[in-house]
Amino acid sequence: MTSPFDNLTKAQISKLYELLGVHIYSFSENQEILPTIKNENIVGIVLEGYAQILNIEYNGNEIIAENLYKNSVFGSNISLTNSENYQIIARQDTTVLVIDYDKLMNPKNLVHNYFNVFFRNLFDIINVKIREKNERIKILEKKQIREKLLEFFEMENKKNRLKYIYLPFSLKDLADYLAVNRSAMFRELKHLKEDKFIEIKDRKIVLLYKL
Amino acid sequence: MTSPFDNLTKAQISKLYELLGVHIYSFSENQEILPTIKNENIVGIVLEGYAQILNIEYNGNEIIAENLYKNSVFGSNISLTNSENYQIIARQDTTVLVIDYDKLMNPKNLVHNYFNVFFRNLFDIINVKIREKNERIKILEKKQIREKLLEFFEMENKKNRLKYIYLPFSLKDLADYLAVNRSAMFRELKHLKEDKFIEIKDRKIVLLYKL
DNA sequence: ATATACAAGTTGCACTTGCACCTTTTTGTT
DNA sequence: AACAAAAAGGTGCAAGTGCAACTTGTATAT
Numbered sequence: 001m002t003s004p005f006d007n008l009t010k011a012q013i014s015k016l017y018e019l020l021g022v023h024i025y026s027f028s029e030n031q032e033i034l035p036t037i038k039n040e041n042i043v044g045i046v047l048e049g050y051a052q053i054l055n056i057e058y059n060g061n062e063i064i065a066e067n068l069y070k071n072s073v074f075g076s077n078i079s080l081t082n083s084e085n086y087q088i089i090a091r092q093d094t095t096v097l098v099i100d101y102d103k104l105m106n107p108k109n110l111v112h113n114y115f116n117v118f119f120r121n122l123f124d125i126i127n128v129k130i131r132e133k134n135e136r137i138k139i140l141e142k143k144q145i146r147e148k149l150l151e152f153f154e155m156e157n158k159k160n161r162l163k164y165i166y167l168p169f170s171l172k173d174l175a176d177y178l179a180v181n182r183s184a185m186f187r188e189l190k191h192l193k194e195d196k197f198i199e200i201k202d203r204k205i206v207l208l209y210k211l
Numbered sequence: 212m213t214s215p216f217d218n219l220t221k222a223q224i225s226k227l228y229e230l231l232g233v234h235i236y237s238f239s240e241n242q243e244i245l246p247t248i249k250n251e252n253i254v255g256i257v258l259e260g261y262a263q264i265l266n267i268e269y270n271g272n273e274i275i276a277e278n279l280y281k282n283s284v285f286g287s288n289i290s291l292t293n294s295e296n297y298q299i300i301a302r303q304d305t306t307v308l309v310i311d312y313d314k315l316m317n318p319k320n321l322v323h324n325y326f327n328v329f330f331r332n333l334f335d336i337i338n339v340k341i342r343e344k345n346e347r348i349k350i351l352e353k354k355q356i357r358e359k360l361l362e363f364f365e366m367e368n369k370k371n372r373l374k375y376i377y378l379p380f381s382l383k384d385l386a387d388y389l390a391v392n393r394s395a396m397f398r399e400l401k402h403l404k405e406d407k408f409i410e411i412k413d414r415k416i417v418l419l420y421k422l
Numbered sequence: 423a424t425a426t427a428c429a430a431g432t433t434g435c436a437c438t439t440g441c442a443c444c445t446t447t448t449t450g451t452t
Numbered sequence: 453a454a455c456a457a458a459a460a461g462g463t464g465c466a467a468g469t470g471c472a473a474c475t476t477g478t479a480t481a482t
Contacts, residue, residue, distance in 0.1 A: 007318070055349060063352055065345070077338045105335070107218070110328060116321040123334055124316070126341065127288045133344040134276070138266060140351035141274060141390040143470070144438075172459060179352040181440045186461060188438095354440070355468070383429060392470045397431060399468090 002124040003071040004045050012114035019115060023098045027051075033088040033096060041101040043075035043122075049094025054087045062087075064176060073125050077101055140179055145188040148178045153198075153207055163210045167203040213335040214282040215256050223325035230326060234309045238262075244299040244307060252312040254286035254333075260305025265298045273298075275387060284336050288312055351390055356399040359389045364409075364418055374421045378414040 005013055016022075024047070027033050033051055034044070046068045053066040053074065065086065068074055074088075109115040135155055142148045152174075156165040167174060171189075175182040192198045199206040216224055227233075235258070238244050244262055245255070257279045264277040264285065276297065279285055285299075320326040346366055353359045363385075367376040378385060382400075386393040403409045410417040 055352075065349075078341055105331065107328070107331070110324055110331065113321055116327050116330075117318070119327075119330065119334065120316065120318070120321065123330070123337075126334075126337060130289055130337065130341055130344065133341065133348065136348060137344060137351065138276075140348065141266075143390065143392070146438095170459065171461095179354065181354070182460095183441080183462075184439050187463090190461085357468095381429065382431095393430095394432075394471080395469050398433090401431085 001071070002121050002128075004073065004118060004121050004125065006121050007117050008114055012117075015112070016114050016118055019109060019112060020099045020103050025096050025098060027090040027094045027096065029090055029092055031090050033090055033094065034098070041076050043073060043078060043099045043101055043104055045097045045099075046070055046072045046074075047095040047097050049090060049092045051088055051090045051092075051094050051096075054089060056085045056087060064173075071125070073122060073129070075101065078126060078129075136177070139177075145178070145180050145185055146192065148180065149185070149188060149192065150197075152178065153205065157207060157210065164204055164206040167205065170203075212282070213332050213339075215284065215329060215332050215336065217332050218328050219325055223328075226323070227325055227329055230320060230323060231310045231314050236307050236309060238301040238305045238307065240301055240303055242301050244301055244305065245309070252287050254284065254289060254310045254312055254315055256308045256310075257281055257283045257285075258306040258308050260301060260303045262299055262301045262303075262305050262307075265300060267296045267298060275384075282336070284333060284340070286312065289337060289340075347388070350388075356389070356391050356396055357403065359391065360396070360399060360403065361408075363389065364416065368418060368421065375415055375417040378416065381414075 008016065025034070027049075034042075048070060050070075051068040052064055053068065055063045055065045066072075066074065068088070104119075109119075139148050139151045139155075142151055153165060169177075171186070172182055175185045178185065189198070189200065193200065197207075197209055199208060219227065236245070238260075245253075259281060261281075262279040263275055264279065266274040266276045277283075277285065279299070314320075315330075320330075350359050350362045350366070353362055364376060380388070382397070383393055386396045389396065400409070400411065404411065408418075408420050410419060
């Protein structure tokens with residue numbers, strides 16, 4: 001997993017900070033990140049901690065648009081839609097580095113090798129993000145909960161090639177990820193158990209049809 | 212809209228081609244693109260024409276994963292999932308430039324300014340792609356067809372700020388984009404008309420609630 | 423002018439899902 | 453140990469949706 005500062009020395013990172021005029025902000029747990037500069041064109045990098053991007057719907061519903069872990073990259077041109085109806089919340093004490101997008105894209109930067117190394121790292125991180133989004137879309141396109149679940153199992157299974165998968169989050173969060181009603185998903189999981197497709201023990205799901 | 216070769220002279224593009232050892236392939240209408248090198252780690256750029264990435268489901272269903280127009284960038288690490296169940300089909304006579312991903316990411320490239328300019332263009336193009344995918348996800352997360360439609364209208368409306376939108380594609384394609392059954396979507400459009408939310412004339416949809 | 427192909431539009435019906443409202447189990451806190 | 457809070461698990465029911473099977477409209481080609 002690439003980090004934004006891979007292959008850069010401390011001295012180069014300092015120079016990079018200066019070149020891009022970065023700002024570093026710290027937020028405590030449950031604090032809103034970047035409420036004031038939200039509508040500006042920025043790129044953020046999570047240096048420490050854990051935060052979430054939430055989409056806020058007209059009815060007040062909050063949907064987790066993205067999880068931001070250490071080294072995650074986000075920003076108006078990267079992970080956010082052009083809408084204003086979102087919020088970024090620190091879920092732990094979190095440190096964020098903020099770069100002005102125009103400064104990042106300034107062609108003059110390209111003469112500095114340390115910048116180009118950094119930029120290449122960003123490219124790599126963003127590519128991973130696209131792959132994740134493609135996976136989610138492929139699941140959400142499925143019309144039935146059973147199909148969504150099986151597609152999800154298939155994808156998780158491809159990552160470790162075992163006959164079972166470990167959920168990286170709670171079943172409740174899985175329902176959100178699949179964008180289906182939680183109890184409807186539970187019902188479908190029960191049917192899958194009854195049909196001997198799967199067995200569930202806590203967060204371990206055994207894929208019986210893979211045996 | 213950024214193209215991969217913005218701000219590069221013909222001479223620089225030649226040097227770039229040499230540096231990256233690019234290959235250029237031509238495909239005729241309805242021909243499959245890259246059937247042989249599909250599983251290799253590549254980045255493709257559409258130089259001319261129009262193609263589509265199709266996800267192929269276990270039951271043979273084909274879902275349009277992405278439209279590739281001129282200057283679109285695609286590839287195993289960019290727009291494709293890590294599955295093998297997809298196909299890229301030329302919908303017109305199409306010319307594609309292919310770069311080996313490892314060659315693209317070779318740190319030695321970073322000493323060449325023309326490479327860095329090119330790389331920056333790719334970054335820009337890919338960011339647009341992420342924004343598009345975020346928009347689609349935001350729509351697909353909605354549980355009801357009506358909500359999906361209204362979210363779609365909202366997003367299209369934000370792009371031109373008028374009281375109506377022009378569909379960029381057919382209603383059939385809209386149903387695919389929203390990942391819902393076509394006739395169920397028609398039914399819901401009819402309800403929206405009956406409820407005086409919208410009026411439809413061909414591909415022009417008037418948003419009555421915006422008036 | 424006729425045939426062909428495809429998008430648009432419609433309808434009935436069975437099945438799936440969301441939702442509201444429960445209970446039980448697990449987890450964390452004082 | 454007692455309590456609160458959250459996750460897991462469950463159920464009835466109404467509403468929504470997918471699907472199949474149509475009709476109508478429109479454009480293109482022969």
